[in-house]
Amino acid sequence: MNQHSTMATDYFAASELPLLTVSGLTKHYANGRGIDDVSFDIYQGEVLGIVGESGSGKSTLLKCLSGQLEPQQGSIVYRKADLSTVDIYSVSERFRRELQRSDWGLVHQHPSDGLRMNVSAGANIGERLMATGIRHYGNLHNASKAWLSEVEIDATRVNDKPTSFSGGMQQRLQIARNLVTHPRLMFMDEPTGGLDVSVQARLLDLLRNLVAELGLAVVLVTHDLAVARLLSHRLLVMKDGELVEQGLTDQILDDPQHPYSQLLVSSVLTP
Numbered sequence: 001m002n003q004h005s006t007m008a009t010d011y012f013a014a015s016e017l018p019l020l021t022v023s024g025l026t027k028h029y030a031n032g033r034g035i036d037d038v039s040f041d042i043y044q045g046e047v048l049g050i051v052g053e054s055g056s057g058k059s060t061l062l063k064c065l066s067g068q069l070e071p072q073q074g075s076i077v078y079r080k081a082d083l084s085t086v087d088i089y090s091v092s093e094r095f096r097r098e099l100q101r102s103d104w105g106l107v108h109q110h111p112s113d114g115l116r117m118n119v120s121a122g123a124n125i126g127e128r129l130m131a132t133g134i135r136h137y138g139n140l141h142n143a144s145k146a147w148l149s150e151v152e153i154d155a156t157r158v159n160d161k162p163t164s165f166s167g168g169m170q171q172r173l174q175i176a177r178n179l180v181t182h183p184r185l186m187f188m189d190e191p192t193g194g195l196d197v198s199v200q201a202r203l204l205d206l207l208r209n210l211v212a213e214l215g216l217a218v219v220l221v222t223h224d225l226a227v228a229r230l231l232s233h234r235l236l237v238m239k240d241g242e243l244v245e246q247g248l249t250d251q252i253l254d255d256p257q258h259p260y261s262q263l264l265v266s267s268v269l270t271p
């Protein structure tokens with residue numbers, strides 16, 4: 001077998017195996033609320049939307065998945081690029097941090113939670129690259145400028161601080177900061193929340209193109225079904241901490257089976 005066919009075989013083998021396998025995930029806060037017995041898989045190149053009304057457990061689930069909040073029960077098994085697997089809460093905190101710094105990305109709803117607002121845009125991007133061991137200033141600077149252009153920010157703004165950017169630009173900078181290490185899996189928490197409708201549309205368009213171009217797997221939390229329809233291949237519907245329905249996005253939005261999904265969809269579609 002030549003090198004190309006081996007690579008192709010590896011690619012197909014990798015894409016057939018889940019990137020993340022979530023089993024029986026349970027996290028209760030002291031007040032008894034949280035998430036209960038959630039199980040699903042995510043595959044390479046797939047955008048998985050998590051929808052549900054406020055308080056249904058979307059953020060709690062995302063925090064558990066992204067290594068920020070340890071569940072009381074269940075497991076989250078991540079498949080690394082070499083196809084070996086790790087249970088992310090059975091490994092050390094240090095290993096989890098390494099995953100968060102390179103293999104994974106996390107886009108917060110509020111750019112100020114994911115950016116350092118008092119250092120330049122270039123430093124915000126370069127910093128994440130430095131954490132992977134790249135130190136050469138020229139390389140860091142060039143990579144920062146390239147990624148600014150990639151997210152449609154004029155590269156001449158490389159030395160400007162995010163505080164001088166609009167909300168939409170800050171969000172695009174946050175995305176560039178994450179993408180610079182070529183993550184395989186991105187977690188996004190309401191990435192277009194709080195932006196004007198026209199700014200949202202541009203960001204959604206950019207995200208859709210980047211995700212397809214880079215073959216990223218994305219876990220996207222959103223309460224906005226229009227955002228979910230535009231970006232997600234598959235949807236999980238959460239209610240009161242439980243996963244009540246999962247399936248292809250069009251299937252769930254056009255023909256929801258669970259009464260709660262039907263309510264969720266009809267409350268958006270009915271003027």
Ligand SMILES: Nc1ncnc2c1ncn2[C@@H]1O[C@H](COP(=O)(O)OP(=O)(O)OP(=O)(O)O)[C@@H](O)[C@H]1O
Nearest residue numbers: 029030031033034053054055056057058059060061
């Ligand atoms: N730190 C916490 N301590 C106690 N209860 C919490 C905490 N965080 C969330 N909860 C509760 O857990 C449940 C799930 O909350 P979560 O924030 O995950 O929902 P959500 O679907 O993300 O809501 P929203 O869309 O409003 O962000 C809710 O009942 C919430 O009140």
